[in-house]
Amino acid sequence: MSRIIEEIYVWRLPVRLYHWINALCIVVLSTTGMYIAWPLMSAPVGEAALHHSMALWRYFHYVVAFIFIGNFLYRMYYALLVNDQYARFGGFRPWSPEWWGVPFKEQVASYLFLREDEPNYVGHNPVAALAHFVFIFCGSVFMIVTGLAMYGENNPGGFTETWFGWALPLLGGSYGLRYAHHLVAWIFPFYVIVHLYAVFRHDIVDRTSVTSSIITGFKHKVEDEASV
Amino acid sequence: MPTTQTFAEVFESRGISRRDFLKFCSFTSVSLGLAPSMLPKVVEAMEKKPRLPVIWLHGLECTCCTESFIRSSHPMTADLVLNMISLDYDETLNAAAGHQLEEIRKKIMKDYNGKYILAVEGNIPTKDNGVYCMIGGESFLNIVKETAAGAAAVIAWGACASFGCVQNAHPNPTGAVPVSEIIKDKPIVKVPGCPPIAEVMTGVITHFHTFGTLPELDRLGRPKAFYGTRIHDKCYRRAFYDAGMFVHAFDEESTRKGWCLYKMGCKGPTTYNSCSKIQWNAGTSFPIGSGHPCIGCSEPGFWDKGPFYTRLAEVSFLGTDTTADKIGVVAVGAAAAGAAAHAAVTAVKKQKAGNDEKK
Ligand code: HEM
Ligand code: SF4
Numbered sequence: 001m002s003r004i005i006e007e008i009y010v011w012r013l014p015v016r017l018y019h020w021i022n023a024l025c026i027v028v029l030s031t032t033g034m035y036i037a038w039p040l041m042s043a044p045v046g047e048a049a050l051h052h053s054m055a056l057w058r059y060f061h062y063v064v065a066f067i068f069i070g071n072f073l074y075r076m077y078y079a080l081l082v083n084d085q086y087a088r089f090g091g092f093r094p095w096s097p098e099w100w101g102v103p104f105k106e107q108v109a110s111y112l113f114l115r116e117d118e119p120n121y122v123g124h125n126p127v128a129a130l131a132h133f134v135f136i137f138c139g140s141v142f143m144i145v146t147g148l149a150m151y152g153e154n155n156p157g158g159f160t161e162t163w164f165g166w167a168l169p170l171l172g173g174s175y176g177l178r179y180a181h182h183l184v185a186w187i188f189p190f191y192v193i194v195h196l197y198a199v200f201r202h203d204i205v206d207r208t209s210v211t212s213s214i215i216t217g218f219k220h221k222v223e224d225e226a227s228v
Numbered sequence: 229m230p231t232t233q234t235f236a237e238v239f240e241s242r243g244i245s246r247r248d249f250l251k252f253c254s255f256t257s258v259s260l261g262l263a264p265s266m267l268p269k270v271v272e273a274m275e276k277k278p279r280l281p282v283i284w285l286h287g288l289e290c291t292c293c294t295e296s297f298i299r300s301s302h303p304m305t306a307d308l309v310l311n312m313i314s315l316d317y318d319e320t321l322n323a324a325a326g327h328q329l330e331e332i333r334k335k336i337m338k339d340y341n342g343k344y345i346l347a348v349e350g351n352i353p354t355k356d357n358g359v360y361c362m363i364g365g366e367s368f369l370n371i372v373k374e375t376a377a378g379a380a381a382v383i384a385w386g387a388c389a390s391f392g393c394v395q396n397a398h399p400n401p402t403g404a405v406p407v408s409e410i411i412k413d414k415p416i417v418k419v420p421g422c423p424p425i426a427e428v429m430t431g432v433i434t435h436f437h438t439f440g441t442l443p444e445l446d447r448l449g450r451p452k453a454f455y456g457t458r459i460h461d462k463c464y465r466r467a468f469y470d471a472g473m474f475v476h477a478f479d480e481e482s483t484r485k486g487w488c489l490y491k492m493g494c495k496g497p498t499t500y501n502s503c504s505k506i507q508w509n510a511g512t513s514f515p516i517g518s519g520h521p522c523i524g525c526s527e528p529g530f531w532d533k534g535p536f537y538t539r540l541a542e543v544s545f546l547g548t549d550t551t552a553d554k555i556g557v558v559a560v561g562a563a564a565a566g567a568a569a570h571a572a573v574t575a576v577k578k579q580k581a582g583n584d585e586k587k
Contacts, residue, residue: 037539039491043473043482053472113573116581156446156456169447173528174458174498179541179552186556190563197567201574 006221008122011213015087018075019214022136025068026188029143032061033185065147072140086123092133099126118206122219128198135191139184146171146181249274256434259427259506260443261453273438280437281336281344283375284318287368288361288395288404289350293386294320296423297430299509313345313433319363330364337378345436346379346414348372348389348407351396355403372410381442382407382416383432387525390418390449397531408449417442418449420501422525427506428454448528450500459496459522462504465489483519493537495524 011019035057044051079089093099104126109115111127119125124132149167152160153174171177203211209220253270262270286294298321315321317333324332336344350368353360358369376382384407387393396404408416419432432451435443443451460466468474468488475482475489490497496504499522503514515522521537524530533541540551 039472039474041472043487044471048467048471048473051471051473055470055472111570113577153458154461156452165447173448174500175495175524175527175530175533175541178498179533182540183552183555186552186559189556189560193560193563193567197571201571205574205578 003223004220005223007218008221009217010086010122010219011217012084012087013217014074014078014082015084016214016217018071018078021067021071022075025064025071026192028064029061029068030185030188032057032064033182036061037182062151065144065151068140069144069148072144091123092129094130094133104130118202120206120208131191131194135187139187139191142184143181146177146184149177150174150181256427256431259453259502260431260435270434270438274434277437279314280433281340282313282315282317282347282433283333283336283344283379284315284321284347284349285368285371285375286319286363287348287350287352287372287388288402289386289388289393291320291349292423293349293388293429294318296426297385299426313437327364333375337375341378343380344378345381345383345433346372346376347383347385349385351388351392351402351404351406352410353395353402353404354410355401360402360404369410372407376411376414379414381436382411382414383436384408384416384418384420385429386424387420387422387530390420390526391528391530393422394531397529415442416449417445417451420450420455420526422530424526425454425502425506425508428502446500448500450526454502454506455500455526457500457505459499459501459504459516460494463496463516464504465516478519486519489516489519489521491539492521493523493535493539494521495527495530495533495536496522499524499527501526 036054039054039057041053044053078084078087082088103119106115106119107125107127110118145164145167148160148164152158152162152164155161156165168174168177171180199210202208207220207222209216209218213219250271253274254267257264257267257270284294316336317329319329322329322332350361352358352369352372354369358367361368363371384390388395388404389407392400392404392406395402396406406418408418417432419429421428428451431454432443435441435451435453443453446452446455448455460469463469465486465488468486469490473482473487474491475487476491477483478492488494494516496516503522504516507514507517523536524533527533535542538551540553543550543552543555546555
């Protein structure tokens, strides 16, 4: 077994909190969202006015949606304005050809088994950074914008509709918008699988304790020798 | 009909009392969301303003808009509106026909240049130079362009002219497009629906006649007064929706009890229209009132959002039976399979690397 030669404090508390709040929100939003699409529970007995089964599922979706939005905005603040070298956006520059250069190619090659060694990064590796950007950043922005556009629909001319209603014509009207929100919701279970697999695999292959790092904050550097 | 005829004379000749006339005016101003103080203005415009010349064109359509229009709730509503405007060209309603009628169109365009209203019912086929809709030897495409040139404003009647209806559903063999794709330099009001509600149609005309402008439009170009809210937000079955009491099949007890049609594919939650407010045929009923889910006929591309009786539409270019959920399940399955395969390769490689070490 290789020896741990260094402990590095990578994920500071705000980052870890963000991660777990986000994870929880995504799970709840996916479940409540799918419930809104496919309300499975059997009808309650008695007067309709006394029951709120569907209304409550929707209500939970919105409550958690606003926690999700707040958490996301907090993370954006942290990435842009707080000087945390592992959590800021600074290193992620997909608009520059340089960023797609050697480190990125090495990492892709490694994932495709075209290289023997595993490149090692303290923070996110470039492929992970890109995946987070596409799925978590773009995905969340899309869900938030389409979600708020739908949320505003019951009060035309109100605040939410005024600021987010422009998404309706872009997606072919109310139905297209709802459909897009539903379709893109699927990227989250997709990403959770890929993400969990990648994390567990890295932990086993390069033993950096990446799995526990999101709880403790610490990643480990191990002796670069292969195990005996 | 001579333009000099006063409204009083028109009413008299048709046996409409002044009381009925005022009732129509107040109904229309209320449904347009006008302040009560505006009522005299509407009455005055209806009585005194010179009649508004309207050219009503019919393209690729089924005439359901016209059928709806001439059946507006008060028997005399259409009558009134037909008197208020001077509908000199309308293939369906005019007595004249053929070249005679085409001449009338040309004459209005000349005499009222920049003042007349162009009302279009139907899609405009654009493929093969528009040969799929020819009127009097001319393509509808050219007729619309020609007639719109001198119009003050354009009214797009129905789903066809507003967004495109069954004719331009996937795969749209005739290249049919709504009016807004052809006419870009004129104010257009879209009055979608298949057909639109009669009172909505008369309301739009009354508004233009009274104020000389189009009513306030929403983001999709529809008058806010009628398309401002969703069917779902004013649906009388909403209590069942909130309670989670849904119809699952048309031959169920729940159908007889009138529960919410959400799971039967009701598009009420995503459809802006006045059906659950004004209703149809003098407030007799509307689709949901008759136990049928809303099919969303006033929304863009509603034919491609089917089947009508399921919530989640099929993605037409991926073939039938492909819904957002199918795509999602396949993607998630692929992710799981990919991860498993990747894990297997990793394990084999590790094993091999370990063996090499030991050697
Ligand atoms: C991870 C993020 C999210 C996921 C996975 C998600 C998932 C879903 C799903 C699957 C639906 C059902 C769509 C349908 O009817 O077919 C839905 C509906 C909806 N979601 Fe989200 N959602 C997310 C975030 C948000 C956010 C941030 C908002 C913002 C307020 C939001 C607001 C809504 C609204 C308003 C509806 C429509 C509910 C209704 O009208 O009954 N969602 N969501
Ligand atoms: S029947 Fe349709 S419009 Fe009415 S409450 Fe149910 S889903 Fe909404």
